[in-house]
Amino acid sequence: MRLIQNMCTIAEYPAPGSAAAAAAAAASDCCAGAAGRRLVKIAVVGASGVGKTALVVRFLTKRFIGDYERNAGNLYTRQVQIEGETLAIQVQDTPGIQVHENGLSCGEQLNRCIRWADAVVIVFSITDYKSYELIGQLHQHVQQLHLGARLPVVVVANKADLLHVKQVDPQLGLQLASVLGCSFYEVSVSENYNDVYSAFHVLCKEVSHKQQPSSTPEKRRTSLIPRPKSPNMQDLKRRFKQALSAKVRTVTSV
Numbered sequence: 001m002r003l004i005q006n007m008c009t010i011a012e013y014p015a016p017g018s019a020a021a022a023a024a025a026a027a028s029d030c031c032a033g034a035a036g037r038r039l040v041k042i043a044v045v046g047a048s049g050v051g052k053t054a055l056v057v058r059f060l061t062k063r064f065i066g067d068y069e070r071n072a073g074n075l076y077t078r079q080v081q082i083e084g085e086t087l088a089i090q091v092q093d094t095p096g097i098q099v100h101e102n103g104l105s106c107g108e109q110l111n112r113c114i115r116w117a118d119a120v121v122i123v124f125s126i127t128d129y130k131s132y133e134l135i136g137q138l139h140q141h142v143q144q145l146h147l148g149a150r151l152p153v154v155v156v157a158n159k160a161d162l163l164h165v166k167q168v169d170p171q172l173g174l175q176l177a178s179v180l181g182c183s184f185y186e187v188s189v190s191e192n193y194n195d196v197y198s199a200f201h202v203l204c205k206e207v208s209h210k211q212q213p214s215s216t217p218e219k220r221r222t223s224l225i226p227r228p229k230s231p232n233m234q235d236l237k238r239r240f241k242q243a244l245s246a247k248v249r250t251v252t253s254v
C-alpha cells in the first residue's frame with residue numbers, strides 16, 4: 001500500500017448534524033465519492049496514553065512526534081494504493097477510554113465513531129497492564145455495536161521499545177488476539193514505521209476484500225446464469241455402444 005500524501009482535511013470529531021460532520025462528509029466526498037473511489041473508514045481506539053495519536057500520525061506521515069495534546073478525536077483523510085487500486089482511507093483518532101471499577105466507560109462520541117467505522121485498530125501499551133485488560137471488553141463492545149457483523153479488527157501492542165518498564169508480555173497480546181480472531185502487531189511507534197504500516201495495510205486489505213464486488217449485482221447475476229450441464233454418463237455409454245456395434249458390423253461384413 002502506498003500513501004498518497006497531503007490529500008484532504010483533518011476534521012474535528014463530528015457529531016451528526018454539526019458543521020464538523022458536514023466538513024467531514026465534504027472531505028470524504030472530495031477523496032472518495034467524487035472520484036468514485038472506495039472508502040475505507042478506520043477507528044483507532046484504546047486506553048489513554050497508549051500512543052493512538054502517535055500511531056496514526058506515524059502511519060500517515062511516517063514521522064514520530066513525541067508530544068501531542070490530549071486528544072479530542074481527529075479525522076484524517078488520505079488516499080492509499082492497495083493491490084493496485086487507489087482507495088480513500090479515513091482514520092479516526094479517538095479520545096482515550098477511561099477505565100472505571102465497573103469496567104469500560106465509552107461515551108456516545110466514541111460509540112458513534114465505532115459504528116461509523118469499517119474496521120477498528122485496538123491499541124494497548126506493553127507498559128500499561130490495564131490498557132491490555134481492556135482489549136477483550138473493547139473487542140466485544142465493537143462487535144456489539146456492529147450487531148455481530150464481525151468487523152475487521154487488528155490488535156496493536158505499542159511501545160515495544162520500553163522493555164525496561166514492560167508490564168505485559170506481547171505474547172499475551174498475540175494469544176488474546178488469536179482467541180478473538182484478530183490480527184496482532186507488536187510495534188514501537190517511536191522506532192519502527194514498517195510494523196505500523198503493516199498493521200494498517202492488513203486491515204485495509206481485509207476491508208477492501210470485504211467490499212470487493214463479489215457481492216455486487218453484476219457478479220450475482222452472472223452466478224445465476226445456469227452452467228452448461230455436464231455430459232450424461234448413461235447417454236455417453238449408449239452412444240459409445242452404438243458406435244462400437246456399428247464398427248463390429250462393418251468389420252464382420254467385410
Ligand SMILES: Nc1nc2c(ncn2[C@@H]2O[C@H](COP(=O)(O)OP(=O)(O)OP(=O)(O)O)[C@@H](O)[C@H]2O)c(=O)[nH]1
Pocket residue numbers: 047048049050051052053054055065066067068069070071072094095096097158159160161162187188189190191
Ligand atoms: N517510548 C515510546 N513512547 C511512545 C510510543 N508511542 C507513543 N509514545 C508516547 O506516549 C505518549 C502518549 O502518546 P499519545 O499518542 O498521545 O497517546 P494517546 O493514546 O493518543 O493518548 P490520549 O490522547 O490521552 O488518548 C506520548 O508522550 C508519546 O510520545 C512508543 O512507541 N514508544
